[in-house]
Amino acid sequence: MSDLKSLTLDALHRELGGKMVPFAGYDMPVQYPAGVMKEHQHTRAAAGLFDVSHMGQVILRGESYEEAALALETLIPVNVAGLAEGRQRYGFFTNDQGGILDDLMFANRGDHIFVVVNAACKDQDIALLQNGLPDGVAVEVIEDRALLALQGPEAEAVLATLNPAVADMTFMDVAVLDLNGAECWISRSGYTGEDGYEISVPNEAADAFARALLADERVLPIGLGARDSLRLEAGLCLYGNDIDAGTSPVEAALTWGIQKVRRTGGARAGGFPGADRILTELDSGTDRVRVGLKPQTRAPMRDGVALFASDDAGEDGGDQIGHVTSGGFGPTVGGPVAMGYVPTAHAAPGTVLYGDVRGKRLAVEVVALPFVAANFKR
Structure with a gap:
């Protein structure tokens, strides 16, 4: 454990009673004294503050935004060049x-691209950018800023007490604004399904900024436990579980992230790694697909649970047809929820499958995602 990296706000998390656990090479708070259930429910009802400083922050600079954007398009099947200034978009290498x-988020910040990548893949992603982009595009790794997420229906009202201009932002807008005396890079986004913001703040200002937010009675600190249950209810993928190097974006039901200009016809269609497979699957479909799963008992079906078409585990029970990739209790749903991969022929909502839980095959229904409707400010 001595090799674990500490967050800039490590002392604050411990002061707040955070239970620290290793995650993606960092010492991270998994929960606070309120507990995962209360933290989850509070985020859905008011506002929760998450420390996501373990994620990677990177700036890409070319002679122009367009130069950097077209270079990045050689690594991701997403429309980067067509993104308007002051806007952010989801993508994937x-x-x-x-x-x-x-998977990643990137923003058009006028003269450069701001990229946020997952902590577990951070070193790999940075190397990919450094080695995969032309010499004319500089890759600047940001190591002197924390990254905080304020999420929930009260997030706008809370953050607006520090700068009213945040209320003018809509989902996926980005801005540079003064918050609590510090220059902050802000996006109206997050990974909970709720309205909210992700805020990059200078390390030296992070403690005072976090305390200013936590001083508001509408805000609670939230750990990794509730972050996971919130994103699962929102039907959002966790890298390493729901998506990985063997999973295509089409199988993962992320085709909405591949804009038309990168799909067919025109000078910018294709031209990204794996284009032959991905474009073929967009046209012809896939053998399997990620779906929502609603267990029909109170028993959660967690990562790795095998899925079958029949409840008969005997000689004629059939072979495993799929598996759960994420699962647990959904506090807002009031019961267990899961996601996983099943054959396309078994992917229609309403299809009943069976998960093997401790040697028993229990019914699970294929359902549409998300489990809890998104609450973004459009």
């Missing part, structure tokens, strides 16, 4: 086999 190396 792909490999030559059409699998997902990581």
Whole structure:
């Protein structure tokens, strides 16, 4: 454990009673004294503050935004060049086999691209950018800023007490604004399904900024436990579980992230790693797909649970047809929820499958995602 990295706000998390656990090479708070259930429910009802400083922050600079954008398009199957200034978009790095190396967020900040990548893949992603982009595009790794997420229906009202201009932002807008005396890079986004913001703040200002937010009675600190249950209810993928280097964006039901200009016809169609497979799957479909799963008992079905078409585990019970990739209790749903991969022929909502839980096959229904409707400010 001595090799674990500490967050800038490590002392604050411990002061707040955070239970620290290793995650993606960092010492991270998994929960606070309120507990995962209360933290989850509070985020859905008011506002929760998450420390996501373990994630990677990177700036890409070319002679112009367009130069950097077209270069990045050689690594991701997403419309980067067409993104308007002051806007952010979801994307993913792909490999030559059409699998997902990581998912990411990127923003058009006028003269450069701001990229946020997952902590577990951070070193790999930075190396990919440094080695995969032309010499004319500089890759600047940001190591002197914390990253905090304020999420929930009260997030706007809370953050607006520090700068009213945040209320003018809508979902996926980005801005540079003064918050609590510090220059902050802000996006109206997050990974909970709720309205909210992600805020990059200078390390030296992070403690005072976090305390200013936590001083508001509408805000509670939230750990990794509730972050996971919130994103699961929102039907959002966790890299390494729901998507990985062997999973294509089409299998993962992320086709909405591949804009038309990168799909067919025109000078910018294709041209990204794994394009042959991904474009073929967009046209012809896939053998399997990620779906929502609603267990029909109170028993959660967690990562790795095998899925079958029949409840008969005997000689004629059939072979395993799929598996759960994420699962647990959904506090807002009031019962267990899960996601996983099943054959396309078994992917229609309403289909009943069976998960093997401790040797028993229990019914699970295929359902549409998300489990809890998104609450973004459009």
